[in-house]
Amino acid sequence: MWQYIIIAISALMLFGFVALGVVKFGWLSCYSAYGPKWHEFYPKLNVWSVVTLLSAWLMIPVLLECSSDNPWQFLGFLAPVFLSLVAASPNYQEGGFANVIHQIGAIGGAGLILAYIFIIPKLAYAVVPFAIAALILGIVKKGTMLFWLEMAVYLSTYVLIGYMVWSSI
Numbered sequence: 001m002w003q004y005i006i007i008a009i010s011a012l013m014l015f016g017f018v019a020l021g022v023v024k025f026g027w028l029s030c031y032s033a034y035g036p037k038w039h040e041f042y043p044k045l046n047v048w049s050v051v052t053l054l055s056a057w058l059m060i061p062v063l064l065e066c067s068s069d070n071p072w073q074f075l076g077f078l079a080p081v082f083l084s085l086v087a088a089s090p091n092y093q094e095g096g097f098a099n100v101i102h103q104i105g106a107i108g109g110a111g112l113i114l115a116y117i118f119i120i121p122k123l124a125y126a127v128v129p130f131a132i133a134a135l136i137l138g139i140v141k142k143g144t145m146l147f148w149l150e151m152a153v154y155l156s157t158y159v160l161i162g163y164m165v166w167s168s169i
Contacts, residue, residue, distance in 0.1 A: 003062045003165040010058035011158045017051045018151070030146040032102065035090030049087045056083035056109075059161070066164040067120045075116040082108035110150075113157050121164050127156040 021034040024041070028034055038048040063076025085105025092102030117127060134152035138145030 003065060004162070006058050007062050007158060007161050007165070010055045013051055013058075014055040014154060017048075017055075021048075027141055027144050028147065029143055031150045032086060032090070032092060032106065033147075036093060039090060046090050049090050052087035053084055056080035056087065059157070062161055062165065063116065066161060066168065067116070070120050072116070072119045075112050075119065079109050079112035079116060082106075082112060085109075110153055113153065117156065117160055121160055127152070130156045130159075 018031065018034075021028075021038070025034060025037045028037070035046060035048040035052075039046045057080055060077055060080050063079070064073060067073040067076050082105045085101050086109060087105075089098040089102035089105065092099045114127070130152035131149065134148035135145070138148040141148075
């Protein structure tokens with residue numbers, strides 16, 4: 001039961017914050033593009049970094065618990081760790097080291113969570129409907145394809161974690 005609570009908090013935090021960002025700043029090209037916008041809005045603390053970090057780290061205990069008997073369990077730890085690099089580099093658009101760290105974090109986090117989904121629950125096909133919906137939304141709302149693909153990966157992750165928790169009870 002604790003797994004549902006933690007994942008629900010993480011998902012509500014992330015998707016609620018995304019919705020708030022869309023209302024405040026409009027549709028941007030990707031989730032990371034909201035980082036600089038939030039920093040401009042509230043320069044004392046980059047709220048985007050805090051929410052990204054917390055939502056990622058809240059997933060760790062559940063991802064590890066759901067894969068406790070699997071030798072690939074470490075993917076459930078590494079994916080959120082890589083997302084921490086994304087959270088730590090909201091100024092990636094300025095280039096330089098922050099951009100390198102951000103790209104490593106984004107590609108690593110997405111790749112590792114997809115590997116987790118493909119290897120551990122073996123439910124890769126569950127990503128397909130979300131990816132198709134993301135592609136359609138990206139075509140309809142020009143310039144937002146990456147944003148929708150990111151949201152599809154996040155949604156797939158939360159749905160599959162919920163399924164894994166449910167099937168283990």
